[in-house]
Structures are given as structure tokens and as C-alpha cells.
Amino acid sequence: MTRVVIAAGSPTVRAGLGALLAGYPGLTVLEVTGRPAGLAELAETVEADVVLLALEAGEQLPLPLGLPPDAAGREPAVVVLGDETTEGWVQRALRAGARGALPRTGSGEQIAAAVAAAAAGLVVLPAPAYQARVRPALNAAAPAQPLTPREVEVLAMLAEGHANKAIAARLAISEHTVKTHVGSVFGKLGVSTRAEAVASGVRLGLIML
Incomplete structure (x- = not known):
């Protein structure tokens, strides 16, 4: 069960969020407070996950947002809901220690999902911030020439520790062809060793360990 504390200056917002989260299984609201600036003190007395x-x-972020750990050594995650959800605002919230930053106009499903994700250790961003910051970084890191399906197969087998001979046997191709595929993978990923190729493949989401 994910334990949640709601902090909002408006009684209407507090009541609305409390009723909203109470309707989702797996979430329980421990306390509702109108003192966002006193989160650190609250975290010391209430063992919340989020x-x-x-x-x-127009309300400014109360900085910092990182909260002290509870008696069990767990640090509560902070999810911020705001009217301003520009890329700069989201970055400020994350740098301040928030685990998530979303618009207050988000749906109940989105807010509940963000709370559950933050409790699980994930970072939650609104789609515009993802499009502006994260996606371009992923595209920039991707190889200029994508790997073919066969090259991805070979890369996955490299990750499993197979030698060229074993890969050739499993794929029913010649060992020379395997060497050609491995060389092509190295060239496209800009690496020179099998370990570097595997690390790059994992980072780019091509394979999983």
C-alpha cells in the first residue's frame, strides 16, 4: 500500500485530491495539510511514501523539495502539481528534489499513476517536457545508421557471452558471416569491443540484460 500525504494551500484542492486518491486501490491518504512550506517537519512525524x-x-516551489528519511531510512518522494509546466519549471522542480512534476489539470488516472510511479522509484514528467528534453537526447544518442534485425540478434547473443562459433550455430549461418555482423555492429555503435557494444546496446534500448 502506497502511503500519501497531500499538501495544498486550498481546502477545496486538498479535499478534491483526497477524494480522488481514495478511489484508487493501492493508495491510502495518511494526512492532508495546508502547510506546503512545512513539509520537512511533516515528514518527520508521518511515515509517507509520497x-x-x-x-x-503563481505559488513558488518551496525549496528544497528533498525530504528527510523516515525512521526506516526511506526518503519520501515528492510529486508536484502546478499551473506552470514549462520545461524550465519542470527542471527546477526536479533539481529541487521532486520525483515528478505534472499539471494540476491532469486527470485522476494520471495523478494516481504519477504517485504510484514515484513510490516505485520512477521519475514522472509531463509529455511536453519529455518531448523537449528527453526524446531529443535519446535521438542524439541513437546510431546514425540503425542496426538490422539480424545485427540486433547478434548483439543480444554477444550480451549472453556467446562466441562467434556458437552464434553461427544458433543462427545457422557461417562464422565468417557472424564476424561481418559483429564488425557492422561495432561500426554503427562506434565501439571497438564486445563489452562496449553490449553497454551501448543496453543504453540505447536495443537489448536487455
Whole structure:
């Protein structure tokens, strides 16, 4: 069960978020507070997994957002809901220690999912921030020439520790062809060793270990 504390200056917002989260299985609201600036003190007395902080229009982020760990050594995750969800605002929230930053206009499903994801150790971003920051970085890291399906197969077998001879036997191709595929993988990923190829493949999401 994910334990949640709601912090919002508006009684209406507090009541609305409390009712919203109460309707989702796996979430329980421990406390509702109207003192966003006192989150650190609250975290010392209430053992929560997530603090859901709803900011009013024009309200500044209470910095820092990182909270002290509870008696078990677990640090509560903070998810911020705000009217301003520009890339700069999201970055400030994350740098301040938030685990997630979403618009207050998000649906109940989105807010509940963000709380559950933050409790699981994930970072939650609104789609525009992802499109502006994360996706371009992933595209920039991708190889200029994509790997073929066969090359991905070979890369996956390299990750499993197979030698060229074993890969050739499993794929029913010649060992010379395997060497050609391995060389092509190295060239496309810009690496010179099998370990580097595997690490690059994992980083790019081509294979999983």
C-alpha cells in the first residue's frame, strides 16, 4: 500500500485530491495539510511514501523539495502539481528534489499513476517536457545508421557471452558471416569491443540484460 500525504494551500484542492486518491486501490491518504512550506517537519512525524504537493497559481516551489528519511531510512518522494509546466519549471522542480512534476489539470488516472510511479522509484514528467528534453537526447544518442534485425540478434547473443562459433550455430549461418555482423555492429555503435557494444546496446534500448 502506497502511503500519501497531500499538501495544498486550498481546502477545496486538498479535499478534491483526497477524494480522488481514495478511489484508487493501492493508495491510502495518511494526512492532508495546508502547510506546503512545512513539509520537512511533516515528514518527520508521518511515515509517507509520497508527498503530493499542489501549488496555487503563481505559488513558488518551496525549496528544497528533498525530504528527510523516515525512521526506516526511506526518503519520501515528492510529486508536484502546478499551473506552470514549462520545461524550465519542470527542471527546477526536479533539481529541487521532486520525483515528478505534472499539471494540476491532469486527470485522476494520471495523478494516481504519477504517485504510484514515484513510490516505485520512477521519475514522472509531463509529455511536453519529455518531448523537449528527453526524446531529443535519446535521438542524439541513437546510431546514425540503425542496426538490422539480424545485427540486433547478434548483439543480444554477444550480451549472453556467446562466441562467434556458437552464434553461427544458433543462427545457422557461417562464422565468417557472424564476424561481418559483429564488425557492422561495432561500426554503427562506434565501439571497438564486445563489452562496449553490449553497454551501448543496453543504453540505447536495443537489448536487455
